[in-house]
Each structure stands twice: as structure tokens, then as C-alpha cells.
Amino acid sequence: MKLLERVLNPREIRRRLGLNQEQFWTQIGVTQSGGSRYESGREMPKPVRELLRLVHVEQVDLSQIKRVDFEIIAYLREAHPDLYRTLRRAVRSRHKQPDEGGESTTGDRSEDDAVEALREALPYGSGDS
Numbered sequence: 001m002k003l004l005e006r007v008l009n010p011r012e013i014r015r016r017l018g019l020n021q022e023q024f025w026t027q028i029g030v031t032q033s034g035g036s037r038y039e040s041g042r043e044m045p046k047p048v049r050e051l052l053r054l055v056h057v058e059q060v061d062l063s064q065i066k067r068v069d070f071e072i073i074a075y076l077r078e079a080h081p082d083l084y085r086t087l088r089r090a091v092r093s094r095h096k097q098p099d100e101g102g103e104s105t106t107g108d109r110s111e112d113d114a115v116e117a118l119r120e121a122l123p124y125g126s127g128d129s
Contacts, residue, residue: 011039028055
């Protein structure tokens with residue numbers, strides 16, 4: 001068994017999420033019977049593994065993502081790598097800082113850094129219009 005297959009054990013992920021096979025597999029476009037075969041050890045094609053990871057591990061709502069989102073990310077990485085890193089840190093810190101009620105909150109400093117980086121990177125973001 002390959003390392004990735006051990007890490008992405010579909011049966012274990014499905015059980016932890018409390019979903020039946022039909023609920024779990026149809027979210028990524030796989031039939032219940034096909035999913036059952038993967039859970040029994042049949043090798044998953046790479047696209048299925050990636051969809052499983054995105055939807056059930058990373059909790060990405062694929063219906064909310066558009067092609068332009070990926071284009072924006074690629075542009076930021078290439079044209080403004082410092083801004084990309086700052087924004088990424090800001091988002092990560094948002095997920096890591098629970099408030100007293102257990103909810104995630106944004107760290108003020110990282111959000112300020114992200115806003116400042118955006119202002120510096122974008123020609124119209126300086127507020128001097």
C-alpha cells in the first residue's frame with residue numbers, strides 16, 4: 001500500500017465524518033459501489049484521491065471555487081510573492097486563533113499586515129485618489 005493511500009484511508013475518513021458510503025462518495029462524483037471498492041482496497045485514480053482530499057480532508061466547497069480563483073492565486077504567487085506569503089500567513093493565523101468560545105478569530109497584526117501589503121502592491125490601493 002502506498003503512503004498516500006495509507007494517509008487517505010477513505011473508510012476511516014468517512015467514518016470520522018459520520019457519513020454513509022452514498023453520502024460520502026457522491027460528494028466527489030463517485031458511485032456508492034465504486035466507493036465501496038476503493039474502501040476495500042482497490043487503487044484510487046489520482047483525480048479521485050485529490051477530490052477526496054480536497055472535499056473531505058481540506059473541507060473545500062468545490063461549488064464555490066471558480067477558475068479565476070486559481071488564476072488569481074497563480075498571479076499573486078508569481079507577480080507578488082511577498083503579498084502572497086503575507087496573505088497566506090493572515091489566513092492561517094485566522095484558523096489558528098480560537099477565541100474564548102472556541103470560534104476562530106483573525107489575529108489583528110496579521111490582518112493589518114495583509115491589508116498593508118495589498119495597499120503597497122496594488123496601484124489603486126494607496127488611498128490617494
